[in-house]
Amino acid sequence: MTFQNTLEFARQLDAEDPLASYRNEFHFPQVNGKDVIYFTGNSLGLQPKRTKQFVDEVMDDWKNLAVEGHFYADKPWWDYHERLADGLSKVVGAKPEEISVMNTLTVNLHLLMVSFYRPTEKRYKILCEEKAFPSDQYMLQSQARFHGFNPDDAIIEVKKRKGEHSWRTEDVVNAIQENGEEIALVLIGGLNYYNGQVFDMKAITEVGKSVGAMVGWDLAHAVGNVKLELHDWGADFAAWCSYKYMNSGPGNASGIFIHENHLGKQDIPRFEGWWGTKKETRFLMLPQFDPIETADAWQLSNPPILSLAPYLASLELFEEVGMDQLIQKREKIVSYLEFVLHEIDKEVESTFEIITPEDRGCQLSVFLHGEGRELFDYLMKNGVITDWREPNVIRLAPTPFYCSFEDMYRFGQILKQGILKN
Numbered sequence: 001m002t003f004q005n006t007l008e009f010a011r012q013l014d015a016e017d018p019l020a021s022y023r024n025e026f027h028f029p030q031v032n033g034k035d036v037i038y039f040t041g042n043s044l045g046l047q048p049k050r051t052k053q054f055v056d057e058v059m060d061d062w063k064n065l066a067v068e069g070h071f072y073a074d075k076p077w078w079d080y081h082e083r084l085a086d087g088l089s090k091v092v093g094a095k096p097e098e099i100s101v102m103n104t105l106t107v108n109l110h111l112l113m114v115s116f117y118r119p120t121e122k123r124y125k126i127l128c129e130e131k132a133f134p135s136d137q138y139m140l141q142s143q144a145r146f147h148g149f150n151p152d153d154a155i156i157e158v159k160k161r162k163g164e165h166s167w168r169t170e171d172v173v174n175a176i177q178e179n180g181e182e183i184a185l186v187l188i189g190g191l192n193y194y195n196g197q198v199f200d201m202k203a204i205t206e207v208g209k210s211v212g213a214m215v216g217w218d219l220a221h222a223v224g225n226v227k228l229e230l231h232d233w234g235a236d237f238a239a240w241c242s243y244k245y246m247n248s249g250p251g252n253a254s255g256i257f258i259h260e261n262h263l264g265k266q267d268i269p270r271f272e273g274w275w276g277t278k279k280e281t282r283f284l285m286l287p288q289f290d291p292i293e294t295a296d297a298w299q300l301s302n303p304p305i306l307s308l309a310p311y312l313a314s315l316e317l318f319e320e321v322g323m324d325q326l327i328q329k330r331e332k333i334v335s336y337l338e339f340v341l342h343e344i345d346k347e348v349e350s351t352f353e354i355i356t357p358e359d360r361g362c363q364l365s366v367f368l369h370g371e372g373r374e375l376f377d378y379l380m381k382n383g384v385i386t387d388w389r390e391p392n393v394i395r396l397a398p399t400p401f402y403c404s405f406e407d408m409y410r411f412g413q414i415l416k417q418g419i420l421k422n
């Protein structure tokens with residue numbers, strides 16, 4: 001499609017967009033009396049308007065039923081979490097029994113490593129990408145130390161080539177093959193938070209499994225954004241947060257995937273609690289743990305219902321629209337944003353460098369050579385909500401649920417004014 005950098009053209013794209021009405025499903029913050037242009041759905045998704053009703057329902061049940069709400073609320077609390085598994089399984093390409101929702105992301109990755117990072121004297125290394133999200137780096141280092149290894153020795157970081165901004169799949173694959181017998185776990189962020197690259201999760205999972213390692217994915221930036229086929233790829237486990245593209249609210253609960261190959265096992269190493277034991281016998285308060293035959297066996301505590309309510313509201317939207325439609329719009333709107341950036345670049349003779357490779361999701365990371373933080377401040381003051389990463393990268397994520405093509409055009413105009421002004 002040939003794009004044009006005009007308001008009329010952007011409006012025409014909006015008129016043709018089957019998801020255009022979903023913008024009205026979300027609350028937008030206001031700057032200067034207008035809805036913002038929101039590029040930070042990769043950090044915290046906007047609040048769906050229907051979320052309040054889901055939360056109010058729990059508040060009312062708590063007010064009116066108190067403890068009886070566990071069993072007699074319209075959506076009883078004792079198995080409330082089970083309502084999320086079906087919707088989430090479609091988002092991540094899994095079977096519902098492979099899904100659970102609990103805790104938060106870093107906590108879950110640690111818990112999953114209890115089960116899936118079982119180092120031995122010979123096979124103890126963890127392979128990850130260089131400069132993984134800091135929480136993942138801290139997690140891997142502390143896990144290595146916890147098991148008595150030196151992180152400098154136990155962690156293999158796959159590097160980007162000199163002068164390149166993204167990882168090559170062949171380099172990841174080679175690193176796994178070269179160190180195959182020593183690798184206990186491959187654990188990578190499926191979509192890199194900094195450059196927006198989507199790793200070839202299928203190929204990497206396959207090679208990781210072929211050398212006898214466990215393979216897990218941190219899907220914080222991938223879930224609700226790109227096509228995932230966790231079950232078919234044969235990943236051992238994955239975890240994600242729900243506050244980015246899943247629009248479930250700040251710091252909210254994390255989802256986990258555990259491949260069915262690992263389910264229903266009594267003897268798998270795992271930290272356990274009462275919400276992982278079979279619900280039929282849970283309240284008999286028996287001393288013996290009898291694991292649920294789904295990923296719920298990894299649940300420790302009774303779930304935080306007030307956190308799950310917004311997640312359920314958000315999943316209803318995903319159910320209505322489906323990942324395929326979201327991905328179609330995402331590809332088009334990201335391409336349009338890329339086009340607008342190039343057009344503005346020509347007009348102002350600036351030098352933007354998009355460091356996000358072709359294998360991408362919603363996010364474009366843009367080096368603003370020659371521009372400083374003042375430009376970022378100008379954007380924010382003028383209603384463009386984006387974020388800044390050192391040294392001078394802005395990350396732009398035009399979330400398909402609620403961003404419009406007109407937003408992209410308007411952003412281009414504000415960006416141009418900001419550059420000319422500075």
Ligand SMILES: Cc1ncc(COP(=O)(O)O)c(C=O)c1O
Nearest residue numbers: 104105106133135189193220241
């Ligand atoms: C890739 C990635 N991993 C891990 C985390 C940490 O998430 P949490 O604070 O929910 O543990 C984040 C948070 O943004 C992230 O982007």
